[in-house]
Amino acid sequence: xxxxxxxxxxxxxxxxxxxxxxxxxxxxxxxxxxxxxxxxxxxxxxxxxxxxxxxxxxxxxxxxxxxxxxxxxxxxxxxxxxxxxxxxxxxxxxxxxxxxxxxxxxxxxxxxxxxxxxxxxxxxxxxxxxxxxxxxxxxxxxxxxxxxxxxxxxxxxxxxxxxxxxxxxxxxxxxxxxxxxxx
Amino acid sequence: xxxxxxxxxxxxxxxxxxxxxxxxxxxxxxxxxxxxxxxxxxxxxxxxxxxxxxxxxxxxxxxxxxxxxxxxxxxxxxxxxxxxxxxxxxxxxxxxxxxxxxxxxxxxxxxxxxxxxxxxxxxxxxxxxxxxxxxxxxxxxxxxxxxxxxxxxxxxxxxxxxxxxxxxxxxxxxxxxxxxxxxxxxxxxxxxxxxxxxxxxxxxxxxxxxxxxxxxxxxxxxxxx
Numbered sequence: 061x062x063x064x065x066x067x068x069x070x071x072x073x074x075x076x077x078x079x080x081x082x083x084x085x086x087x088x089x090x091x092x093x094x095x096x097x098x099x100x101x102x103x104x105x106x107x108x109x110x111x112x113x114x115x116x117x118x119x120x121x122x123x124x125x126x127x128x129x130x131x132x133x134x135x136x137x138x139x140x141x142x143x144x145x146x147x148x149x150x151x152x153x154x155x156x157x158x159x160x161x162x163x164x165x166x167x168x169x170x171x172x173x174x175x176x177x178x179x180x181x182x183x184x185x186x187x188x189x190x191x192x193x194x195x196x197x198x199x200x201x202x203x204x205x206x207x208x209x210x211x212x213x214x215x216x217x218x219x220x221x222x223x224x225x226x227x228x229x230x231x232x233x234x235x236x237x238x239x240x241x242x243x
Numbered sequence: 244x245x246x247x248x249x250x251x252x253x254x255x256x257x258x259x260x261x262x263x264x265x266x267x268x269x270x271x272x273x274x275x276x277x278x279x280x281x282x283x284x285x286x287x288x289x290x291x292x293x294x295x296x297x298x299x300x301x302x303x304x305x306x307x308x309x310x311x312x313x314x315x316x317x318x319x320x321x322x323x324x325x326x327x328x329x330x331x332x333x334x335x336x337x338x339x340x341x342x343x344x345x346x347x348x349x350x351x352x353x354x355x356x357x358x359x360x361x362x363x364x365x366x367x368x369x370x371x372x373x374x375x376x377x378x379x380x381x382x383x384x385x386x387x388x389x390x391x392x393x394x395x396x397x398x399x400x401x402x403x404x405x406x407x408x409x410x411x412x413x414x415x416x417x418x419x420x421x422x423x424x425x426x427x428x429x430x431x432x433x434x435x436x437x438x439x440x441x442x443x444x445x446x447x448x449x450x451x452x453x454x455x456x457x458x459x460x461x462x463x464x465x466x467x468x
Contacts, residue, residue: 159295164468189426227303228306234307234392237420238390239276
């Protein structure tokens with residue numbers, strides 16, 4: 061699997077294979093620091109990714125920029141952008157904080173997703189959603205300190221596409237309660 | 244003197260009994276669907292919670308029959324600029340669909356003072372919640388909705404409390420629907436728990452089956468996102 065990916069990346073040297081990291085409007089330095097670590101960057105490179113783009117939000121840890129000319133992983137970052145959707149669309153792999161907005165936007169695009177739970181949050185109910193969706197194999201769930209292990213052992217083929225949500229069951233129950241005829 | 248005292252006690256007890264009976268009656272009646280075939284259309288208050296909450300709510304609004312749920316009044320926290328923009332984009336798309344421009348008059352957009360910011364301590368929340376309740380009361384007197392749709396967080400709690408108060412006093416009967424956020428898999432949110440335990444939400448929807456098993460009066464509806 062890994063050798064296969066290696067081969068592909070050599071053949072399509074020019075094709076950009078971007079890993080997009082997003083923390084939304086939060087401050088999540090431990091995630092930015094984790095993806096900036098050499099062993100994770102090496103792993104991503106081995107798996108055929110060519111670039112790492114980090115949306116770092118309100119965090120203060122500045123990752124090391126790298127052009128990737130030496131055959132290494134190109135690393136770039138920014139704080140906020142109005143075109144997150146565009147970055148998600150052009151990514152091959154998304155590593156996201158556990159906010160439901162980011163999670164469902166990525167799943168709707170059918171992109172492989174690793175959600176990293178921020179254990180520093182006061183009211184940490186966010187892990188519930190990520191863990192449930194991971195159990196249903198729609199995404200992978202990690203913590204900053206386990207991210208490296210998740211990336212080195214991940215099998216993205218095993219992920220199951222997320223079926224789009226449907227609000228009609230709620231609407232039906234509301235209609236029924238209010239006595240509206242449902243067509 | 245003692246006569247007057249006894250009279251005062253009796254009056255207080257009577258008043259208390261009437262109020263409690265009325266509250267029990269309101270809760271009982273709210274637990275049942277509206278008895279007769281409902282009105283042709285209902286004024287609908289849609290409380291937008293910000294971020295993911297707003298996205299879920301607008302997914303629901305998108306599938307409602309717009310001619311039944313009209314007029315629609317959207318409320319978002321004053322600190323939240325995005326939600327009303329997204330709602331007006333949705334309403335604008337309805338106008339385009341109909342192509343007659345009448346829909347735009349059937350949607351109103353309002354902002355409300357927020358009771359609790361994400362991460363704010365529970366202690367300081369008490370003061371800000373009080374101010375929020377007064378503002379909410381003012382808005383609710385103006386709107387007097389027949390239907391309230393909400394899905395947390397904090398903003399919707401004062402609005403629902405006031406709506407319940409209006410039901411008890413007889414100012415306006417409303418049906419309150421709460422959809423717990425998709426992010427809540429194992430436990431209800433604080434807002435959800437309040438509205439569920441106090442039986443203020445007439446119908447309480449959850450998006451995960453394990454939540455329904457834990458809170459038996461809820462309805463499982465699957466994922467909105």
